[in-house]
Amino acid sequence: MQLQNTIQQQAQSAKRAAQKLAILSTEMKNKALLEMASALEHRSDMILSENQIDLNNARAKNLSAPLLDRLMLNEDRLHAIAEGMRQIALLDDPIGSGLCEIRRPNGLDIRAVRVPLGVVGIIYEARPNVTADAIALCLKSGNSVVLRGGSEAINSNKIICSILASAAYKAGIPEGAIAFIDDVQRSTVATMLKLRHELDVIIPRGGKGLINYVVENSTVPVIETGAGVCHAFVDKTADFQMAADIVVNAKTSRPAVCNTIETLLIHEDIAADFLPLITKKLQSLHVTIKGDEKSRTLCPSLEEASEEDWSTEYHDLIISVKIVFDIFEAVEHINAYNTGHSETIITNDLKNARYFQGNVDAAAVYVNASTRFTDGFEFGFGAEIGISTQKLHARGPMGLKALTTIKYLIDGNGQIR
Amino acid sequence: MQLQNTIQQQAQSAKRAAQKLAILSTEMKNKALLEMASALEHRSDMILSENQIDLNNARAKNLSAPLLDRLMLNEDRLHAIAEGMRQIALLDDPIGSGLCEIRRPNGLDIRAVRVPLGVVGIIYEARPNVTADAIALCLKSGNSVVLRGGSEAINSNKIICSILASAAYKAGIPEGAIAFIDDVQRSTVATMLKLRHELDVIIPRGGKGLINYVVENSTVPVIETGAGVCHAFVDKTADFQMAADIVVNAKTSRPAVCNTIETLLIHEDIAADFLPLITKKLQSLHVTIKGDEKSRTLCPSLEEASEEDWSTEYHDLIISVKIVFDIFEAVEHINAYNTGHSETIITNDLKNARYFQGNVDAAAVYVNASTRFTDGFEFGFGAEIGISTQKLHARGPMGLKALTTIKYLIDGNGQIR
Numbered sequence: 001m002q003l004q005n006t007i008q009q010q011a012q013s014a015k016r017a018a019q020k021l022a023i024l025s026t027e028m029k030n031k032a033l034l035e036m037a038s039a040l041e042h043r044s045d046m047i048l049s050e051n052q053i054d055l056n057n058a059r060a061k062n063l064s065a066p067l068l069d070r071l072m073l074n075e076d077r078l079h080a081i082a083e084g085m086r087q088i089a090l091l092d093d094p095i096g097s098g099l100c101e102i103r104r105p106n107g108l109d110i111r112a113v114r115v116p117l118g119v120v121g122i123i124y125e126a127r128p129n130v131t132a133d134a135i136a137l138c139l140k141s142g143n144s145v146v147l148r149g150g151s152e153a154i155n156s157n158k159i160i161c162s163i164l165a166s167a168a169y170k171a172g173i174p175e176g177a178i179a180f181i182d183d184v185q186r187s188t189v190a191t192m193l194k195l196r197h198e199l200d201v202i203i204p205r206g207g208k209g210l211i212n213y214v215v216e217n218s219t220v221p222v223i224e225t226g227a228g229v230c231h232a233f234v235d236k237t238a239d240f241q242m243a244a245d246i247v248v249n250a251k252t253s254r255p256a257v258c259n260t261i262e263t264l265l266i267h268e269d270i271a272a273d274f275l276p277l278i279t280k281k282l283q284s285l286h287v288t289i290k291g292d293e294k295s296r297t298l299c300p301s302l303e304e305a306s307e308e309d310w311s312t313e314y315h316d317l318i319i320s321v322k323i324v325f326d327i328f329e330a331v332e333h334i335n336a337y338n339t340g341h342s343e344t345i346i347t348n349d350l351k352n353a354r355y356f357q358g359n360v361d362a363a364a365v366y367v368n369a370s371t372r373f374t375d376g377f378e379f380g381f382g383a384e385i386g387i388s389t390q391k392l393h394a395r396g397p398m399g400l401k402a403l404t405t406i407k408y409l410i411d412g413n414g415q416i417r
Numbered sequence: 418m419q420l421q422n423t424i425q426q427q428a429q430s431a432k433r434a435a436q437k438l439a440i441l442s443t444e445m446k447n448k449a450l451l452e453m454a455s456a457l458e459h460r461s462d463m464i465l466s467e468n469q470i471d472l473n474n475a476r477a478k479n480l481s482a483p484l485l486d487r488l489m490l491n492e493d494r495l496h497a498i499a500e501g502m503r504q505i506a507l508l509d510d511p512i513g514s515g516l517c518e519i520r521r522p523n524g525l526d527i528r529a530v531r532v533p534l535g536v537v538g539i540i541y542e543a544r545p546n547v548t549a550d551a552i553a554l555c556l557k558s559g560n561s562v563v564l565r566g567g568s569e570a571i572n573s574n575k576i577i578c579s580i581l582a583s584a585a586y587k588a589g590i591p592e593g594a595i596a597f598i599d600d601v602q603r604s605t606v607a608t609m610l611k612l613r614h615e616l617d618v619i620i621p622r623g624g625k626g627l628i629n630y631v632v633e634n635s636t637v638p639v640i641e642t643g644a645g646v647c648h649a650f651v652d653k654t655a656d657f658q659m660a661a662d663i664v665v666n667a668k669t670s671r672p673a674v675c676n677t678i679e680t681l682l683i684h685e686d687i688a689a690d691f692l693p694l695i696t697k698k699l700q701s702l703h704v705t706i707k708g709d710e711k712s713r714t715l716c717p718s719l720e721e722a723s724e725e726d727w728s729t730e731y732h733d734l735i736i737s738v739k740i741v742f743d744i745f746e747a748v749e750h751i752n753a754y755n756t757g758h759s760e761t762i763i764t765n766d767l768k769n770a771r772y773f774q775g776n777v778d779a780a781a782v783y784v785n786a787s788t789r790f791t792d793g794f795e796f797g798f799g800a801e802i803g804i805s806t807q808k809l810h811a812r813g814p815m816g817l818k819a820l821t822t823i824k825y826l827i828d829g830n831g832q833i834r
Contacts, residue, residue, distance in 0.1 A: 019752065019776065019778065023775050023776065059662060080796070099727070102796065102797055104795070104796075104797060108434055108786060110796060110797075117808050117809070118778070118808065129718070140709040150432065187538075191750055196632070200807075200809070201808070201809055202807050209590065215613070215636055219632055219633050221638070221639070221807060221809040222638070223809070239831070240612060242831040243552075244834055245831065245833055246831065248833075249833035249834060250833075253833075255832060269486050301664060324632075325705070335436065353828075357826045358440050359436065359439075359440065360786060361535070361572040362438065362824070363824065364824075364825040364827060364829075365826055365827070366499035366827045366829060367826075367827070367828050367829060368828070368829045368830055368831055368832075368833055368834045369525060369830075369831070369832040369833075370829075370832060372833070372834040373525060373639060373827065373832065373834055374825075378521070379519065379521075380519050380521060380527075381823075382723075389533050389752065390617075390638060391535065391617050391638075391822035392534070392617070392618055392638040392809065392810045392822070393809045393810040393824050395823050395824070396823075396825050405809070405812050406812050406813075407779070407780065407781075407782065407812065407814075408780060408782070408791075408813050409715025409774045409782055409784075410781060410782070410783045410784070410786055411770075411783075411784050411785070411786075412785045412786025412787075413659075413785055414656070414662065414785055414786070415785075415786040415787060416662055416663055416665075416666035416667075416670075416786075416787045416789070417666060417670060417788065417789040417790055417795070
């Protein structure tokens with residue numbers, strides 16, 4: 001109860017601060033971001049020593065090497081985080097720009113302007129860099145932020161947040177705009193999810209378990225991010241070299257991230273030639289391949305894919321393979337099993353390329369390119385708060401505009417209806 | 418369980434139909450809408466006789482006169498509904514238009530295009546006209562729709578839906594695109610709220626109870642609509658005649674709707690003059706006035722306003738009045754008690770007008786005009802699926818574009834990352 005009240009009070013302060021933050025000048029916000037970036041670099045000793053505590057705790061708990069790597073900060077990484085904040089300062093301010101003007105026959109002037117969402121809640125897991133990123137993106141777009149990070153990075157998150165908040169407030173950001181929930185009990189997440197009057201949106205960043213828990217329990221609107229069961233479909237007219245390069249890149253360049261492919265679909269007319277070729281390449285890169293019946297007939301060395309595989313995000317060097325009769329079966333399979341993230345076709349048939357883009361239901365639908373490009377920076381947005389896999393509000397990579405809404409300003413001279 | 422399965426199957430059929438509907442030509446959709454409108458008029462006898470059953474049941478349950486009026490259909494009203502559908506056929510198709518094109522340095526061409534949301538769930542109460550409106554708006558924007566109407570109008574809704582669906586399917590709309598949940602048990606709402614994999618959004622249309630229930634229990638993304646605790650602030654420089662006209666219009670022209678004002682705030686410097694004037698006018702129109710202490714000192718005939726009044730949507734000829742020290746107190750009161758719908762200031766002070774528009778947190782913020790204009794038709798959108806009082810996805814009156822999302826189409830020639 002005590003804890004619930006504290007969290008609610010932090011959120012209420014964030015809401016009050018948001019009203020002031022919404023009308024702060026771009027200049028003030030940018031100045032604050034630059035000073036916050038410098039503070040992060042000046043206090044790197046403090047941050048690294050707190051990070052060391054998290055790393056020691058993680059090692060004591062036998063966390064895996066990739067998890068330890070996510071958690072680990074050093075001078076270079078801190079410098080990169082500070083540089084990221086400076087980049088955000090350079091981006092156009094999304095706030096205040098007019099979106100449309102309507103003059104009605106009765107003389108009413110209606111303008112739609114872009115305004116901040118208000119208070120953004122971020123619930124995230126083990127990466128301490130998310131703390132700085134989220135604070136910078138929320139501030140730049142005029143939003144207060146309430147952060148709730150994972151237990152593994154609690155000491156790192158806390159010190160980063162405290163350094164950034166005090167630099168921000170010194171630079172004129174309203175007090176309370178940056179709130180950190182300094183408690184890792186699971187119940188703090190549950191409390192946040194019920195703060196419908198204080199928070200305007202919650203963005204969960206992390207694994208499937210966290211995201212499902214948030215979606216299923218939140219009364220605050222949620223933007224679902226991250227889950228990616230992505231596919232590549234190699235059509236019968238595909239250039240084999242291009243197809244192999246794209247499949248290898250999309251599976252192996254960073255297997256733990258969401259825009260990696262999990263399933264390879266191959267047109268049956270070319271399967272006998274392409275499957276052995278891609279199997280050899282993937283196996284030489286230590287990728288485990290799980291095939292359907294047809295592909296195991298062609299390549300008996302493949303493991304057997306189960307029904308569950310088609311909807312599994314492996315986060316690992318594992319891929320499932322299915323041979324399909326034609327593009328229609330490929331699109332049908334994708335729409336049945338994908339998570340609405342990123343899909344690609346490798347083809348030289350323009351009609352099939354357009355059919356694929358028109359009919360596949362996903363945020364990003366590629367022709368002849370790797371799904372790994374689904375990313376705010378690669379799309380040229382200059383920043384990314386996450387990748388939305390839902391259709392409401394934002395879809396695909398979310399830049400600063402995803403943290404805004406509109407407001408109608410209507411000027412009259414006594415109009416009544 | 419049986420019932421749950423039926424609803425889920427309807428939603429799955431709607432999802433399959435949505436994939437075909439998404440790529441249907443504007444011409445086909447418009448032709449279907451016109452034939453649906455004609456079918457509604459040709460079968461008016463059938464509809465009116467089913468409506469009579471609902472009216473008889475409602476009378477037997479002693480429903481109030483306004484509720485009976487909402488429920489009642491006649492030839493004129495059916496003609497108006499059909500005309501509304503013809504108007505929707507005339508609107509621009511929101512689907513397929515390119516929103517932006519980005520050519521990246523690596524040669525990737527990224528286009529964002531507007532696409533349907535997919536399957537829209539509508540949960541509504543006693544108005545049978547919502548059935549036809551919602552079907553027409555969803556079809557025009559390429560969406561399937563799953564409707565769940567209130568028990569009072571069940572027979573009217575069922576026949577309208579069945580006539581429209583068969584006309585639509587005959588005109589080439591994919592079967593299953595229009596689903597009606599033919600059961601009024603409360604549990605059908607609960608079932609819909611969990612269909613996260615079938616429904617892309619749920620829009621509740623009705624009273625506070627329904628909307629809160631949906632927001633608190635849905636795992637499907639929700640667009641919150643409708644609740645309106647709206648305010649008028651009469652500043653010290655206001656033109657009294659204009660202020661009185663606006664307040665009277667905003668309170669009395671249609672007290673049951675959401676863009677009606679519930680609270681009048683008056684600057685204390687003019688309260689002694691303006692309050693008796695507006696009190697007289699409102700009382701002559703049978704409006705009950707509940708005042709704070711200061712206003713009751715000036716006008717002892719007012720009833721006493723309690724803390725609860727400041728957050729009450731009366732849906733009736735009742736208004737609460739509060740005298741405020743200045744514009745800052747007015748804005749603070751509004752931001753503390755409003756529902757994010759519509760607010761107006763009556764003033765001749767430009768600085769105060771801009772302060773009010775900049776600092777009041779609501780979908781529509783007026784200067785010198787009645788809040789009653791917050792409406793899709795009055796804003797020139799040509800249609801309205803509801804008025805969003807949340808900030809995510811859509812805010813204020815929602816036209817066809819609110820029923821769409823985007824999709825990124827990316828063309829490459831072998832790019833890998």
